[in-house]
Amino acid sequence: xxxxxxxxxxxxxxxxxxxxxxxxxxxxxxxxxxxxxxxxxxxxxxxxxxxxxxxxxxxxxxxxxxxxxxxxxxxxxxxxxxxxxxxxxxxxxxxxxxxxxxxxxxxxxxxxxxxxxxxxxxxxxxxxxxxxxxxxxxxxxxxxxxxxxxxxxxxxxxxxxxxxxxxxxxxxxxxxxxxxxxxxxxxxxxxxxxxxxxxxxxxxxxxxxxxxxxxxxxxxxxxxxxxxxxxxxxxxxxxxxxxxxxxxxxxxxxxxxxxxxxxxxxxxxxxxxxxxxxxxxxxxxxxxxxxxxxxxxxxxxxxxxxxxxxxxxxxxxxxxxxxxxxxxxxxxxxxxxxxxxxxxxxxxxxxxxxxxxxxxxxxxxxxxxxxxxxxxxxxxxxxxxxxxxxxxxxxxxxxxxxxxxxxxxxxx
Ligand SMILES: *Cc1c(COP(=O)(O)O)cnc(C)c1O
Numbered sequence: 499x500x501x502x503x504x505x506x507x508x509x510x511x512x513x514x515x516x517x518x519x520x521x522x523x524x525x526x527x528x529x530x531x532x533x534x535x536x537x538x539x540x541x542x543x544x545x546x547x548x549x550x551x552x553x554x555x556x557x558x559x560x561x562x563x564x565x566x567x568x569x570x571x572x573x574x575x576x577x578x579x580x581x582x583x584x585x586x587x588x589x590x591x592x593x594x595x596x597x598x599x600x601x602x603x604x605x606x607x608x609x610x611x612x613x614x615x616x617x618x619x620x621x622x623x624x625x626x627x628x629x630x631x632x633x634x635x636x637x638x639x640x641x642x643x644x645x646x647x648x649x650x651x652x653x654x655x656x657x658x659x660x661x662x663x664x665x666x667x668x669x670x671x672x673x674x675x676x677x678x679x680x681x682x683x684x685x686x687x688x689x690x691x692x693x694x695x696x697x698x699x700x701x702x703x704x705x706x707x708x709x710x711x712x713x714x715x716x717x718x719x720x721x722x723x724x725x726x727x728x729x730x731x732x733x734x735x736x737x738x739x740x741x742x743x744x745x746x747x748x749x750x751x752x753x754x755x756x757x758x759x760x761x762x763x764x765x766x767x768x769x770x771x772x773x774x775x776x777x778x779x780x781x782x783x784x785x786x787x788x789x790x791x792x793x794x795x796x797x798x799x800x801x802x803x804x805x806x807x808x809x810x811x812x813x814x815x816x817x818x819x820x821x822x823x824x825x826x827x828x829x830x831x832x833x834x835x836x837x838x839x840x841x842x843x844x845x846x847x848x849x850x851x852x853x854x855x856x857x858x859x860x861x862x863x864x865x866x867x868x869x870x871x872x873x874x875x876x877x878x879x880x881x882x883x884x885x886x887x888x889x890x891x892x893x894x895x896x897x898x899x900x901x902x903x904x905x906x907x908x909x910x
Pocket of ligand 1: 548550551569571591592687689690691726727728729771772773774775
């Protein structure tokens with residue numbers, strides 16, 4: 499990863515003796531990846547970015563011209579999108595929306611509201627009436643299953659999201675009786691970090707089948723089936739990623755079959771709102787090794803960061819990929835701590851036994867002053883971490899557009 503090591507080396511040259519920690523976002527990679535997603539989706543499918551995975555304005559801006567729009571889960575997120583673009587299409591979802599959020603989301607001209615309960619449906623209608631507008635909504639469905647054979651049973655367990663599948667008929671009738679909402683379809687987002695492309699496509703097929711069943715039974719124009727996000731990153735086995743090509747191929751077949759005889763204009767648009775899959779690969783979390791020590795026969799490397807910067811491996815309890823960027827400069831007049839061909843546990847500065855970024859990682863060589871880099875850190879990295887913990891320093895943020903230019907942006 500030449501580009502990443504360039505960023506680290508050039509910063510270290512300019513800041514001798516200062517320990518490094520940063521998120522580095524490669525916007526060139528992001529745009530290439532997103533453009534490929536969009537180009538390979540079959541006709542009749544649209545791609546949104548779920549910004550809670552990473553709501554850095556530079557990321558939103560980079561995706562403006564590629565994505566069909568943005569999915570947001572709070573008013574704050576809707577405002578973040580609006581700060582970057584007055585026009586971008588926004589889909590607003592999430593359980594427990596307040597009246598203030600619903601009102602201001604409508605004022606910010608969101609394209610669709612995901613309604614998560616019948617009580618919320620009544621509130622949306624009531625607020626839209628006050629604003630004298632009609633709110634386009636999707637009903638969020640909490641599927642009971644059974645799902646098609648082979649798919650994960652991700653919805654069989656009750657959760658706080660959406661409306662129980664059994665109550666959808668009642669919710670449709672209620673929506674049809676509300677003068678200030680227009681029912682445009684259904685929203686299904688049932689899982690995160692799914693790795694099986696065939697199952698994922700079959701699941702989307704199931705969503706379409708359910709939505710069309712309700713459409714034919716209750717007779718309304720079905721404009722959208724939102725299939726949510728959930729496409730995964732195989733962090734522990736990067737060599738066998740989610741098979742996107744198979745997914746879009748199977749999806750194309752499903753859409754073709756389901757559309758069948760009906761005119762294309764009568765078939766709903768299938769929306770995707772991918773967070774993790776969109777931004778994971780463009781981000782790197784990097785932290786310098788401050789200390790290396792041996793305790794009771796185990797080796798620990800303490801880095802200038804930790805789970806308060808990068809909670810992801812702690813949250814998912816997975817083995818996150820990492821690599822070492824060797825740094826040759828050493829500012830002290832004594833030799834560097836150094837280990838060879840040993841397993842090392844990478845820990846952070848949180849003063850907590852849980853602050854472990856990686857356990858027993860085999861290391862050919864690691865020295866104090868080298869920088870450890872965690873790739874695939876662009877999604878749910880900084881955004882889910884407890885930055886305020888113990889008043890520890892925040893990392894820097896670097897955003898690169900091209901291989902060479904890399905601008906430091908203000909840390910937040
Ligand atoms: C978080 C979320 C997403 C994005 O999920 P990923 O697993 O990151 O793709 C999409 N839709 C909704 C409603 C969400 O809450």
